[in-house]
Each structure stands twice: as C-alpha cells, then as structure tokens.
Amino acid sequence: MSISVLGAGAFGTAMAVTLSQNGPVTLWARDAEHVQAMRESGENARRLPGVKLPENVTVSAEIADALQAETLLLAMPMQKMAGFLDTHSDTLAGKTLVSCSKGIDLSTGQGPTALIRAKVPGARAAVLTGPSFAGDIARGLPTALTLACADHSEELQAELSTPTLRLYRTTDTTGAELGGALKNVYAIAAGTVIGAGLGDSARAALMTRGFAEMLRIATELGARPETLSGLSGFGDLVLTCTSAQSRNFRLGHAIGAGEAFDPSITVEGAATAQALNKLAHARGLEIPVAAMVMALTEQSISVDEAMQALLARPLKEE
Numbered sequence: 546m547s548i549s550v551l552g553a554g555a556f557g558t559a560m561a562v563t564l565s566q567n568g569p570v571t572l573w574a575r576d577a578e579h580v581q582a583m584r585e586s587g588e589n590a591r592r593l594p595g596v597k598l599p600e601n602v603t604v605s606a607e608i609a610d611a612l613q614a615e616t617l618l619l620a621m622p623m624q625k626m627a628g629f630l631d632t633h634s635d636t637l638a639g640k641t642l643v644s645c646s647k648g649i650d651l652s653t654g655q656g657p658t659a660l661i662r663a664k665v666p667g668a669r670a671a672v673l674t675g676p677s678f679a680g681d682i683a684r685g686l687p688t689a690l691t692l693a694c695a696d697h698s699e700e701l702q703a704e705l706s707t708p709t710l711r712l713y714r715t716t717d718t719t720g721a722e723l724g725g726a727l728k729n730v731y732a733i734a735a736g737t738v739i740g741a742g743l744g745d746s747a748r749a750a751l752m753t754r755g756f757a758e759m760l761r762i763a764t765e766l767g768a769r770p771e772t773l774s775g776l777s778g779f780g781d782l783v784l785t786c787t788s789a790q791s792r793n794f795r796l797g798h799a800i801g802a803g804e805a806f807d808p809s810i811t812v813e814g815a816a817t818a819q820a821l822n823k824l825a826h827a828r829g830l831e832i833p834v835a836a837m838v839m840a841l842t843e844q845s846i847s848v849d850e851a852m853q854a855l856l857a858r859p860l861k862e863e
C-alpha cells in the first residue's frame with residue numbers, strides 16, 4: 546500500500562509528515578519552483594514553515610509520480626477541487642480519493658464526495674475531517690479525526706491512522722463533510738464577536754445557535770444527527786471557534802475589530818457561507834447566523850447592524 550497527497554499546503558504537508566511514519570509518501574505540488582524550494586530546504590517554508598520533511602516524503606511536481614499510489618489525499622481549497630478533478634479525471638479513475646477539504650463547491654452546491662462521484666465516476670470517494678490544525682498534526686501532537694466512506698473502510702482507517710493520529714470511521718459522508726464545511730462559517734461569527742469585544746457569552750450563544758443551524762440543514766440534506774455531534778461537527782466547531790490558530794476565526798476577528806485581512810490566506814468559510822445560504826433558501830430553512838456571516842464577509846452590513854438584527858429576532862422556543 547502506498548499513499549500520495551495532492552496539494553502541498555499546510556494540511557497536505559502535515560498529513561504527508563505524519564503518514565510517513567507508516568511508509569513512503571509522495572507529496573505533489575502544482576508549482577515546480579515550490580517543489581524545488583522544498584527539496585533544497587527540506588521543509589515547506591511557503592505553507593508550513595519550521596517542520597522538517599522526513600526522508601521518506603518524496604516531493605514532486607509530476608502528477609504521474611503521485612499516481613503510483615492507490616490512495617490519494619486531496620488537500621486543496623474546496624473551490625479549487627472541481628477544476629483539479631476536471632483536469633485529472635481520466636487518470637484518477639479506480640483510485641481511492643480521500644478529500645481533506647472543508648467546504649461546499651459554490652457553483653454546484655456539492656460537497657467533496659458528490660463532486661468526486663460526478664467528476665470521476667470510477668473513483669472511490671472518502672472524507673477525512675475533524676478538529677486538527679496542520680501544525681499540531683505535523684508536530685505529532687495527539688489528534689482524532691473522522692474518516693467517512695460509504696463502503697467498508699476498516700482497511701483505509703488503518704492505512705491513514707498513525708501513532709499520534711487516531712481515526713474513527715463512519716459511512717455518513719454527508720454528515721462528516723457538512724460538519725467540516727459548516728463549522729468554518731460559525732468560526733467567522735465567533736471571531737467577529739471576540740474581535741468586536743462583545744464577550745465570551747456572546748460567542749457561546751453564537752456557537753450554540755450555529756450548531757442548531759448545522760443540525761437543521763445537515764439533517765435536511767440527509768446527514769445523521771450523531772455524526773454532527775461527533776468529531777467532524779461539534780468537535781471541529783469547538784476547536785475552530787475558540788482558537789486564534791484558525792484562519793476562519795482570525796478573518797472574523799479582523800471583521801469585528803475593523804482590521805484588514807490578507808486575502809491570500811485560505812479561508813473556506815466565506816464561500817461556504819454563500820453556498821450554505823443558497824442551499825437553505827432553496828429549502829425554506831432559516832439560518833440567521835450563517836446569513837449574518839455571509840453579509841459580513843460581503844461587507845453589506847456592519848457588525849453593529851448584524852448584532853442588532855440577531856438580537857431583534859422574534860422570541861421563540863429553543
């Protein structure tokens with residue numbers, strides 16, 4: 546068995562580092578200059594500085610090298626996945642494609658497994674998701690994630706577990722991928738209230754009402770509620786809403802504090818808020834916190850207006 550990671554960002558690099566404890570790993574990057582720099586320095590200074598690449602991680606800009614493996618981790622921003630799959634669909638048939646991306650494709654409203662099934666019908670689709678910062682995984686800190694695959698996945702679970710990375714498996718791909726996607730939206734909300742100085746109580750309220758929205762929409766889309774209560778949903782919501790390591794939280798914090806934010810940083814929650822609001826609107830579901838996040842990231846309302854609008858909503862049962 547062998548594994549390749551497609552996408553040499555922070556998360557792909559961290560996965561390559563931890564999986565190299567089990568055997569050789571190929572880490573594919575689209576940019577040949579980036580590959581050259583990683584080979585020369587022995588680290589991914591662009592995306593995960595300070596982490597040495599182990600000897601059995603081979604870095605390559607040749608997709609053919611990565612395709613030697615049967616199991617391929619997709620570790621790129623969600624809005625880039627459709628284009629990547631279109632480009633490489635012929636060569637990916639027959640592979641196990643494990644998405645590490647947390648988001649909803651804006652143009653189709655699909656999550657990673659539906660997108661993989663649509664673009665590469667001959668591939669097996671799985672999702673690896675849950676509370677985990679790339680730096681923590683790469684440093685070998687204890688981490689637990691959810692591996693979701695529609696078919697029997699015990700072998701894949703063993704293949705992707707390492708001495709410090711513990712995987713739990715489920716067949717509920719919809720629930721796992723929606724938990725990972727949606728928590729980013731509510732992390733932006735949590736960051737906003739903290740950045741605006743509105744306090745920890747307001748953050749707890751938004752996290753809880755956000756979780757209610759996650760359950761509402763995910764179960765409507767076919768997810769099992771218990772999946773949302775697990776690592777991929779509640780677990781990742783807690784991590785991302787409470788840590789300044791999170792880029793989604795930091796974007797929210799900048800919005801709340803009225804500060805600029807570097808647009809080159811990967812923040813999945815802004816596009817996901819748009820995709821989520823479209824899905825909810827089409828089904829007549831109310832998701833006021835996610836609607837607020839979309840408006841804030843589009844800069845169509847101020848933080849004060851957003852908070853007033855939430856507080857002025859009609860009183861109701863919990």
Ligand SMILES: NC(=O)C1=CN([C@@H]2O[C@H](COP(=O)(O)OP(=O)(O)OC[C@H]3O[C@@H](n4cnc5c(N)ncnc54)[C@H](OP(=O)(O)O)[C@@H]3O)[C@@H](O)[C@H]2O)C=CC1
Nearest residue numbers: 552553554555556557576620621622625646647678679811
């Ligand atoms: N960072 C983290 O802690 C975690 C991230 N994730 C998820 O992993 C996914 C990737 O995030 P992360 O690694 O942090 O992001 P980064 O911003 O660190 O890296 C993104 C990577 O994707 C590559 N990329 C961009 N577009 C394409 C494309 N069209 N084809 C191939 N590769 C492409 C980039 O290449 P280039 O350098 O050439 O631009 C870069 O290597 C996201 O969905 C994120 O939510 C999940 C768990 C934790």
Ligand SMILES: O=C(CO)COP(=O)(O)O
Nearest residue numbers: 675676677678791792793
């Ligand atoms: O998904 C993550 C933690 O589980 C990483 O969160 P950010 O993308 O907000 O940094």
